[in-house]
Amino acid sequence: MDAVVKSFSPRTALKPSESAPRPTREEAEAAVRTLIRWAGDDPAREGLLDTPKRVVKAYEELFRGYREDAQDIMSKVFEEVGGYDDMVVVRDIPFHSHCEHHMVPFVGAAHIGYYPSEGVVGLSKLARVVDVFARRLQTQETMTAEIVGAIDEALKPRGVAVIIEAEHMCMSMRGVQKQGARTVTTQFTGVFRDDPAEQARFLTMVRGLR
The missing domain is CATH 3.30.1130.10 (GTP cyclohydrolase I, C-terminal domain/NADPH-dependent 7-cyano-7-deazaguanine reductase, N-terminal domain)
Structure with missing residues (x-):
């Protein structure tokens, strides 16, 4: 991987638009519940009730690089x-x-x-x-x-x-x-x-x- 860096155009977060706005927090949490169901578990059981909120909060930290320059x-x-x-x-x-x-x-x-x-x-x-x-x-x-x-x-x-x-x-x-x-x-x-x-x-x- 010793190639010359010819140009630099860092990838950043997608800009929200009318056709593809950024999902809301509620939509993100709903997506986590869908994945839990797809994996074979029940998002309504006690141990998983707050998991969607925790996952979305964790994603804010894990992927904060999109908001930094x-x-x-x-x-x-x-x-x-x-x-x-x-x-x-x-x-x-x-x-x-x-x-x-x-x-x-x-x-x-x-x-x-x-x-x-x-x-x-x-x-x-x-x-x-x-x-x-x-x-x-x-x-x-x-x-x-x-x-x-x-x-x-x-x-x-x-x-x-x-x-x-x-x-x-x-x-x-x-x-x-x-x-x-x-x-x-x-x-x-x-x-x-x-x-x-x-x-x-x-x-x-x-x-x-x-």
Whole structure:
């Protein structure tokens, strides 16, 4: 997954329209009750009475990324860095997302590196950018490219490197049911793409300093 990010157009929430307005909370809860019945249970029994409300509330949290903008998060850039122009790496950023094909979780960690050009961003902002894209219906490949594109657009760095490792429940809980299998995706821009030695240095910083 080392392709060049040619353009960046993050996916956002659909805009409500007259032909396809966003469902109401009541409609969303009714949909959960339908799924409970389809699964073979009774949404009217005591243990499930409040489940639709809980599910809808949980969805608001799990998919809050549709209501967030990565560029807003990275809008504050610090230009005074005391002459520092070497690689910045934040590794082991935990995340949980949901596969857009089966709507079941995939869980893992992201590792981000970049070479500053016009300044640096607060380190916590990189973790928040991961969450913006993780908290949407996703594929790991798209999520990797979206994180790279957002950092590239906001910071104009000399290069960005991202590695994502995750276990997909759609592979471990269903289908082939291979627990523990992990998927790794990578994407590089700028000096990381052009110079294999910089890729190797980034990988060493991610893997070799544990």
